[in-house]
Amino acid sequence: MRIFYNDRHAVHHGRHEMFRGALVPCFEVPARADLVLQELRARRFGSIEAPPPIADAVIERVHAPRYLQFLATARDDWIALDPANAERDALPSYWPIRTFRTDVLPASFPARMGLFSFDAGSPITAGTWEAARHGAACAVAGAQRLLAGDRSAFALTRPPGHHAGSDFFGGYCFLNNAAIAAQALRDGGAARVVVLDIDYHHGNGTQAIFYERADVFFASVHGDPHTEYPYYPGYADERGAGTGVGANLNLPLPRGTDFARWREALQEALRAIRGFGADALVVSLGLDTFEGDPISGFRLRGDDYLRVGEDLAAAGLPTLFVFEGGYAVAEVGVNTVNLLQGFTST
Amino acid sequence: MRIFYNDRHAVHHGRHEMFRGALVPCFEVPARADLVLQELRARRFGSIEAPPPIADAVIERVHAPRYLQFLATARDDWIALDPANAERDALPSYWPIRTFRTDVLPASFPARMGLFSFDAGSPITAGTWEAARHGAACAVAGAQRLLAGDRSAFALTRPPGHHAGSDFFGGYCFLNNAAIAAQALRDGGAARVVVLDIDYHHGNGTQAIFYERADVFFASVHGDPHTEYPYYPGYADERGAGTGVGANLNLPLPRGTDFARWREALQEALRAIRGFGADALVVSLGLDTFEGDPISGFRLRGDDYLRVGEDLAAAGLPTLFVFEGGYAVAEVGVNTVNLLQGFTST
Ligand SMILES: [Zn+2]
Ligand SMILES: [Zn+2]
Numbered sequence: 001m002r003i004f005y006n007d008r009h010a011v012h013h014g015r016h017e018m019f020r021g022a023l024v025p026c027f028e029v030p031a032r033a034d035l036v037l038q039e040l041r042a043r044r045f046g047s048i049e050a051p052p053p054i055a056d057a058v059i060e061r062v063h064a065p066r067y068l069q070f071l072a073t074a075r076d077d078w079i080a081l082d083p084a085n086a087e088r089d090a091l092p093s094y095w096p097i098r099t100f101r102t103d104v105l106p107a108s109f110p111a112r113m114g115l116f117s118f119d120a121g122s123p124i125t126a127g128t129w130e131a132a133r134h135g136a137a138c139a140v141a142g143a144q145r146l147l148a149g150d151r152s153a154f155a156l157t158r159p160p161g162h163h164a165g166s167d168f169f170g171g172y173c174f175l176n177n178a179a180i181a182a183q184a185l186r187d188g189g190a191a192r193v194v195v196l197d198i199d200y201h202h203g204n205g206t207q208a209i210f211y212e213r214a215d216v217f218f219a220s221v222h223g224d225p226h227t228e229y230p231y232y233p234g235y236a237d238e239r240g241a242g243t244g245v246g247a248n249l250n251l252p253l254p255r256g257t258d259f260a261r262w263r264e265a266l267q268e269a270l271r272a273i274r275g276f277g278a279d280a281l282v283v284s285l286g287l288d289t290f291e292g293d294p295i296s297g298f299r300l301r302g303d304d305y306l307r308v309g310e311d312l313a314a315a316g317l318p319t320l321f322v323f324e325g326g327y328a329v330a331e332v333g334v335n336t337v338n339l340l341q342g343f344t345s346t
Numbered sequence: 347m348r349i350f351y352n353d354r355h356a357v358h359h360g361r362h363e364m365f366r367g368a369l370v371p372c373f374e375v376p377a378r379a380d381l382v383l384q385e386l387r388a389r390r391f392g393s394i395e396a397p398p399p400i401a402d403a404v405i406e407r408v409h410a411p412r413y414l415q416f417l418a419t420a421r422d423d424w425i426a427l428d429p430a431n432a433e434r435d436a437l438p439s440y441w442p443i444r445t446f447r448t449d450v451l452p453a454s455f456p457a458r459m460g461l462f463s464f465d466a467g468s469p470i471t472a473g474t475w476e477a478a479r480h481g482a483a484c485a486v487a488g489a490q491r492l493l494a495g496d497r498s499a500f501a502l503t504r505p506p507g508h509h510a511g512s513d514f515f516g517g518y519c520f521l522n523n524a525a526i527a528a529q530a531l532r533d534g535g536a537a538r539v540v541v542l543d544i545d546y547h548h549g550n551g552t553q554a555i556f557y558e559r560a561d562v563f564f565a566s567v568h569g570d571p572h573t574e575y576p577y578y579p580g581y582a583d584e585r586g587a588g589t590g591v592g593a594n595l596n597l598p599l600p601r602g603t604d605f606a607r608w609r610e611a612l613q614e615a616l617r618a619i620r621g622f623g624a625d626a627l628v629v630s631l632g633l634d635t636f637e638g639d640p641i642s643g644f645r646l647r648g649d650d651y652l653r654v655g656e657d658l659a660a661a662g663l664p665t666l667f668v669f670e671g672g673y674a675v676a677e678v679g680v681n682t683v684n685l686l687q688g689f690t691s692t
Pocket of ligand 2 (some may be wrong): 634
């Protein structure tokens with residue numbers, strides 16, 4: 001399996017995020033990707049390489065130009081507000097609610113930041129744009145391998161992507177790597193593509209991007225949005241809209257769900273994927289379903305990820321894995337490589 | 347002039363608000379109202395009294411029941427999350443952006459808080475609900491005085507109200523006192539009512555509440571939303587919708603505007619108000635147009651407020667003043683009473 005590793009990921013390193021009225025250290029840290037890389041090397045799993053650069057046009061197939069322009073200059077704009085901001089990460093503190101306008105791009109940078117975000121937990125740092133762009137390049141390089149005939153590939157990158165929408169960031173995500181890869185597969189000739197999201201959190205960004213489309217099926221197994229981030233989307237009655245009706249499947253599960261129950265939901269998603277008749281599969285690979293994850297509530301164990309890999313392999317589709325969440329840092333490497341090894345072992 | 351003073355205002359006292367990625371002390375402090383009260387007494391201006399209690403039904407004429415239920419139990423729900431929260435104010439850290447659902451009320455309290463808010467600068471404290479309800483009672487008591495034939499009244503309360511919408515808080519505001527009073531005037535027999543907002547910041551909540559109505563005219567003179575809070579609404583091309591087209595007038599002005607230019611905008615608003623033919627006027631009385639205001643950008647001086655009061659009196663309408671913003675605490679009392687004295691002197 002070719003592994004496209006974002007060797008620029010560590011330039012995105014947030015200091016703090018808002019949690020329940022206070023600033024706490026970020027959960028989404030560079031060690032996450034470092035430890036996966038270390039485990040891949042320790043097990044001599046796959047061939048690790050850097051991706052070719054990504055063209056802006058490929059990102060713009062998924063993200064709105066005004067949002068990308070915002071991200072590209074966000075750090076400079078933030079420091080222009082106050083030179084002391086060079087030592088601070090940017091977090092939004094107001095946003096356009098119902099009845100507010102979103103058609104006007106405010107001159108104020110903090111206002112633009114609020115316009116394009118849905119939480120105060122995703123700091124924009126000095127390296128965010130660079131790391132995010134390189135990450136999208138990893139995902140697209142993996143998609144290109146599938147189009148070239150490879151059975152699988154793995155985009156090992158952070159920040160993650162599945163919470164990012166066409167024109168918003170949040171949930172530690174800025175560019176939706178999985179969605180960009182799925183679109184690249186479509187544009188490269190795959191007629192029908194599936195994104196299967198097995199992160200603990202609903203992949204609201206990916207869902208929103210493809211919600212009205214019949215050519216990309218989105219399926220997600222995740223924590224019940226009534227109690228779990230990102231809260232507002234991810235319910236089972238969200239089935240797609242317009243021509244996309246029926247091409248969206250949400251399988252929310254309660255906190256405390258164990259592997260047996262989780263695996264039933266995975267099987268249900270895989271049956272729907274088979275019914276859809278896809279040419280390629282993109283897996284949003286979050287490892288925060290692990291029992292030891294500090295911000296999540298499922299109870300999967302290390303060996304369970306071998307079974308997950310086997311189940312995914314049984315779908316029989318060219319498969320791109322895109323690294324998403326997983327915050328039990330010490331175990332994230334082992335769990336990730338377990339899953340990939342389960343996939344390749346069958 | 348009868349003055350309805352919210353003697354419970356100080357039980358709402360936020361500790362911190364988010365500003366540019368950091369938590370800073372709140373600008374909206376109890377001393378604001380205390381110093382106005384002190385100045386009223388020092389000048390022996392008006393008769394100061396407590397309002398009668400307000401019925402829930404009066405508030406529900408403007409605010410959505412599910413939002414009021416949220417506010418009523420917010421503090422208890424916040425502490426139920428974690429007993430240590432008794433020592434912390436509640437601030438939202440995620441919110442429903444475009445493509446997110448707002449029809450489902452999440453079980454999670456922080457998610458509900460995000461659903462009903464548009465900034466992380468308006469802490470919900472132990473006394474917020476009590477203070478806000480008493481404040482609405484002050485505004486309604488003032489409205490009742492106008493209906494009884496008084497020429498004017500003043501609701502001296504905090505937290506302020508004009509940023510609060512039918513179902514959201516923000517900008518230090520929780521219940522929209524001016525809108526509740528305007529509706530009470532309508533319900534008490536005034537056929538046509540005007541809300542004139544002279545706070546430095548656009549009265550987005552009031553605008554949104556009456557945007558599709560022809561019976562309540564909303565006019566606002568405020569800082570240009572391109573650079574000034576609340577940013578997303580407040581542009582000149584917002585003229586109302588549906589039957590309310592033409593009954594909304596925004597007069598945004600650039601930072602640095604002096605009294606001469608500001609007064610021209612006030613005169614323009616007053617001409618439109620005369621054209622509307624109102625039976626009563628509610629003034630959202632913010633004093634953050636003052637040159638010394640720490641978070642605003644106009645250049646009005648202390649004596650200018652006497653002229654503002656005279657100009658408002660010239661409209662010849664029964665007038666209810668409702669206290670809104672103004673953060674130059676030491677001067678807020680003098681400036682407020684100057685305006686009221688200008689009004690009564692003519
Ligand atoms: Zn996650
Ligand atoms: Zn104000």
